[in-house]
Amino acid sequence: MKPVKTNEDKRMDVARRYDPFRGFFDEFESMFEDFFRPGLVSGARDYPAAIHADVGEDDEKYMISAALPGMDEENIKVNVEDGILSIQAERKEAEKEERKGYFRREIGYGRYERRFRLPDNVNLDKVDARYKNGILDIDLPKKEKGMSRKEIKVKGA
Amino acid sequence: MSLITLSCCHPGMREKEVQIEASVSRTDEGFQIRAALPGVEKERISVVLEKGRLIIRASRDPAFSPDREIRRELAAGEMTKEFYLPESIDTEGVTSRYENGVLSVALPLRQQAGPRAVSIE
Numbered sequence: 455m456k457p458v459k460t461n462e463d464k465r466m467d468v469a470r471r472y473d474p475f476r477g478f479f480d481e482f483e484s485m486f487e488d489f490f491r492p493g494l495v496s497g498a499r500d501y502p503a504a505i506h507a508d509v510g511e512d513d514e515k516y517m518i519s520a521a522l523p524g525m526d527e528e529n530i531k532v533n534v535e536d537g538i539l540s541i542q543a544e545r546k547e548a549e550k551e552e553r554k555g556y557f558r559r560e561i562g563y564g565r566y567e568r569r570f571r572l573p574d575n576v577n578l579d580k581v582d583a584r585y586k587n588g589i590l591d592i593d594l595p596k597k598e599k600g601m602s603r604k605e606i607k608v609k610g611a
Numbered sequence: 612m613s614l615i616t617l618s619c620c621h622p623g624m625r626e627k628e629v630q631i632e633a634s635v636s637r638t639d640e641g642f643q644i645r646a647a648l649p650g651v652e653k654e655r656i657s658v659v660l661e662k663g664r665l666i667i668r669a670s671r672d673p674a675f676s677p678d679r680e681i682r683r684e685l686a687a688g689e690m691t692k693e694f695y696l697p698e699s700i701d702t703e704g705v706t707s708r709y710e711n712g713v714l715s716v717a718l719p720l721r722q723q724a725g726p727r728a729v730s731i732e
Contacts (some may be wrong), residue, residue, distance in 0.1 A: 507685040510675030519674035521649035521685050521713035560632035561647050562711070588649035589674075589710010 465472060502567035505541055509570070516576065516594040518609045520568065523588035524561065539581075540569045541590065624642065631667060631692035641700065641720040646692060649712035650674065656714060658707050665694045665705075667714065699723075 508519040521541050524528060530543045547563040572594065580595040635645040648656060648669050656669045673687040674682070696702070700718050707716040 481613045507724075508674035508685050509613075509681040510679040511681055512679050516681070517675065517679075519685065521712070523647040523649040525711060535644065556634060557642075558633070558635040561634045561645055587651065588647070598630050609714070 465554075466532075476596065498532040502542070502565040503551060503562060505543065505566045507541075507570075515596055516573070518570065518590075518592040518594070520590040520592070521544070521588065522566065522585070522590050525588070530585060532590070534578055534581065537572050537574070538569050539572050539592070539594075540567065541592075542567050543590075549587060582589035614668050629686040629688065629690040633668065633689045635694070636715070640717065644694065644714075644716040644718065646714040646716070647712065648690070648709070648714050651690075651712070653709045656709060657716040658714070658716060660696075660702050663696055663698075665696055665716065665718070667692045669714075669717070670707075702719070710727060 469529045505520050505522060507518050509515045510519075518539075518541075520541055522541075523543075525543050525545055529546065533542075543546070545561075545563040545566070570603050575597045576594045577597045580593075582593045584591050619665040631646050631648065633644055636643050636645070644665070644667075646667055648671075650671045653673045655671065656667070659666045659668070669690045671685075671687050671690070673683060674685065675681075675683075696718065699720050701721040705716065707714060709715075
């Protein structure tokens, strides 16, 4: 059964439709799409929920701003492997809250994950991540021009 | 025990405003609301108690200007969430704090007299 689309879903649809960079920064999204249900989580999930993010670019770098409200920074992991940047995070729940019970729950807990396929010109040695106000900001500096181009001299035998 | 109920789509709600995601839980002292406001500066959040309602408002600019934007999924602009409060809330004692992108509002219950035996005359 396909649930009614929330405003969040619709916003994401729009973001996708006009996304000229489709291919980069969203390669792995679809596999999580059906898992993300804001407002539904009534208990622990055994799969990671998606992380929403804004992605931007200027001359020097790409930038990802991922929403991770209410996390501790030690529970956030950022990895790059085979050109895929992955963000993994976990929101723990205070014991006290669990015992007393919820009337309404729109902030879930458990594991969260998002992967982005990175463009080739990212300088992986200089990737930087900061967590503030519930946002994980990742800076992905671009390689300097020329670094990705190199003429190879052909040697004689 | 009366519950905190949540107003949803009540008449007059401005369509442009994004609904803030929030959880409501029971605590030893009363109730707690936790509202997700990632990326919002504390100065741009307001919590107002008015006529038996608690209104949370916040605003946030998009992370990137349109000429720098590749994808946008996070809420930006005006955001709101409104709760009808039960009579049993001690409105004078309501406190709130903002940490790591989450606004917590503590809503203590009024101190009530414990159970007591009524004398029979």
